[in-house]
Amino acid sequence: MNLNESDTEINEVIKAYPPERQNSLPIMQDLQKKFGYIPRNAFKKIGLYLSCSEAHLYSMATFYKALSLVPQGKHVIRLCDGTTCHIKGSVQLRDEITRLLGIRDGETTSDRLFSLQLVNCIGTCAIAPAILIDETYYGKLTPADLPAILNKYRKMEEEREKEIEKESGMENGEKNEKEEAS
Numbered sequence: 001m002n003l004n005e006s007d008t009e010i011n012e013v014i015k016a017y018p019p020e021r022q023n024s025l026p027i028m029q030d031l032q033k034k035f036g037y038i039p040r041n042a043f044k045k046i047g048l049y050l051s052c053s054e055a056h057l058y059s060m061a062t063f064y065k066a067l068s069l070v071p072q073g074k075h076v077i078r079l080c081d082g083t084t085c086h087i088k089g090s091v092q093l094r095d096e097i098t099r100l101l102g103i104r105d106g107e108t109t110s111d112r113l114f115s116l117q118l119v120n121c122i123g124t125c126a127i128a129p130a131i132l133i134d135e136t137y138y139g140k141l142t143p144a145d146l147p148a149i150l151n152k153y154r155k156m157e158e159e160r161e162k163e164i165e166k167e168s169g170m171e172n173g174e175k176n177e178k179e180e181a182s
Contacts, residue, residue, distance in 0.1 A: 010041065013030045013034055021050050027050075028046070028060065036074075037071045040069070043061075074113055075113060075153050080131065082125065085129040089143075093131065094116075101150070103115070105117065113154065126139075
């Protein structure tokens with residue numbers, strides 16, 4: 001996810017498709033994947049490229065729950081509230097996620113690590129109640145299961161940040177050695 005989208009990056013995504021109106025949804029899906037949301041300035045660019053109105057594109061973007069007009073967290077939690085999940089405890093899961101992360105449906109944590117989306121169905125009734133985080137399903141959940149699951153993602157991010165610092169330190173160290181040698 002990149003929150004510093006540029007016109008060039010947006011145009012690269014748009015122009016990967018032929019200028020046909022039927023490509024509006026795939027373009028917006030790709031922008032969503034690249035930036036974690038659809039930047040506002042992308043609607044005008046898509047509209048000009050596909051010869052369709054910004055209002056039409058905006059109505060599509062707000063119709064599909066998978067598309068967002070605001071930046072999402074690194075990890076999107078999709079909490080199923082279909083009939084089976086609802087009967088088996090999705091409300092308790094929602095309340096626990098809200099308690100643990102301090103966010104409600106449609107919100108993102110202040111550190112932009114998690115976003116919560118309440119969805120109608122994720123197609124996993126056999127393991128209800130269930131959540132989907134990024135591409136991973138978690139089923140037959142109780143509120144007590146949630147802290148460990150969320151901590152797993154926090155640890156992944158901490159390790160990723162350490163790797164980046166380590167690589168950055170090595171590059172800086174290598175650079176300093178080269179500067180000292182010259």
